[in-house]
Amino acid sequence: MFRWHQGDPGDPAELLAGFLADNGLPVRNLGRTGDQDRPIGDGEICGAALYVSADAGSVMAGGAPGAPTPVPVVPDVYAVVYAHGAPVAPSPASGPWSLGPWRESWSRDEHAEAVQRVRAAIGRGDVYQVNVVGHASAPYRGDxxxxxxxxxxxxGARYGGVLAGDGWAMATASPETLVEVRDGRVITRPIKGTRPATEAGRRELLASAKERAEHVMIVDLERNDLARLPGTGPVRVDELFAVRExxxxWQAESVVSAPLDGAVGLAALLRAVCPGGSVTGAPKLAALRQIAALEPVGRGVSMGALGWLGHDHLDLGLSIRTVAxxxxxxxxxxxxxxxxxxxxxAEVDEAAAKSAPVRAALRGPTVRS
Structure with missing residues (x-):
């Protein structure tokens, strides 16, 4: 098991790669993952669950640190290796659960004011786009x-799962691929643009010049992230502004990919793609400075990376629609x-629409005492 917290010594990308390499995983040349097709025997390491917070991603990218995380018990980088054939404990039966009232990190007016400040920064030429994120928390009792x-x-969760450690747990229902490496190719699938999943909402999303412009900006940023990674071949956009549910x-998704022509290591890949462009903005480092100045509460486990590294592939989802x-x-x-x-x-309402299914899932059936 590997843990790294903001403020710990060392380069988190290199420390993580070293830990995984010591456990026999192909992190020094990810292009070789497609060649690892030999059977894995019982007791051998078959892969690792990985988590990288948005704050750790900013450190890796050389960006400005954001506000302190509201869940400091969760490491900023976390990895657990798994052996083939090891028994998996069954999920225990859950006990009673009740959720208290939500406390927002900012009011609707404060959120709207942050949007106005971003628009002013864009007007000055400081940045082209900034992703603004709010936080809420609620007390709970039980399991x-x-x-x-x-x-x-x-x-719709492409990355649906739960990861837990000492005194904490997180769950994700993310639909978005931050980065995937499979069969010698690196892939990212940025999502930008949201509407209600009705026929009218689909037509509105497809017709929105604002949403398309926002989306294309992030596609260009992701193309640049992959193009500046040594060892990649020509970057291409395989699919642009595809509407999925x-x-x-409805959300608009594109697919951007490149061949891995040379040796590309995990540390370099994480530095190139973290934190994800669709949750930062463009240019990325300028957007991170705006985020650090605007958001009153840190992003915690959200807007980071969460997924799996095996001998034959790497697949990390962007930790949106994620709770802790x-x-x-x-x-x-x-x-x-x-x-x-x-x-x-409209931006305030869109953020509320995104969090509503997550909050409803958390609420579920309640037990009152």
Missing amino acids: PAAALRRVAGLA WSGL TDGDRVHVWAGGGITIDSDPI
Whole structure:
């Protein structure tokens, strides 16, 4: 098991890669993952679950640190290796669970004011786009396990799962691929643009010049992230602005990829793609400075990376639609990308629409005492 917290010594990308390499995983040349097709015997390491927070991603990218995390018990980088054939403990039966009232990190007016400040920064030429994220938390009583499993089971979750450590747990229902390496190719699938999953919502999303412009900016950023990674070949956009459904919402997704022509290591890949462009903005480092100045509460487990590294592939989801529990409270985050054409109230409403399915899954059946 590997843990790294903000403020710990060393380069988190290199320390993580070293830990995984010591456990026999192909992190020094990810292009070789497709060649690892030999059978893995019982007791051999078959892969690792990985988590990288948004704060750790900023450190890796050389960006400005954000506000302190509201869940400091959760490490900023966490990895657990698994052996083939090891018994997996069954999920224990959940006990009673009740959720208290939500406390928002900012009011609707404060969120709208942050959107206005981003628009002003864009007008000055400081940045082209910034993703603004809000946080909320609620006290709980009882066992959160069933609530976390409900979150992980939300419809449309490409990355649905639960990860836990000492005194904390997180669950994700993310639909978005931060980075995947498979069969000698590196892939990212940025998502930008949201509407209700109705026929009218789909037509509105497809017709929105604002949403398309925001989306294309992030696609260009992701193309640049992959292009500056040594060892990659020509970057291409395999699919642009495809509309897909996530838990009652339409969202626009693109697919960007490149061949791995040379040796590309995990540490270099994480530095190139973390934190994800669709949850930071463009240019990325300038957007991170705006985020650090605007958001009153840190992003915690959200807007980072969470997934799996095996001998034959790497697949990390962007930890949107992700929640955390710390023993006393449950935490959620949601936001959206701001451009010069953003309407502040519409942006506030969009963030609420994104968090609503997660909050409903957490609430579930309650037991009152």
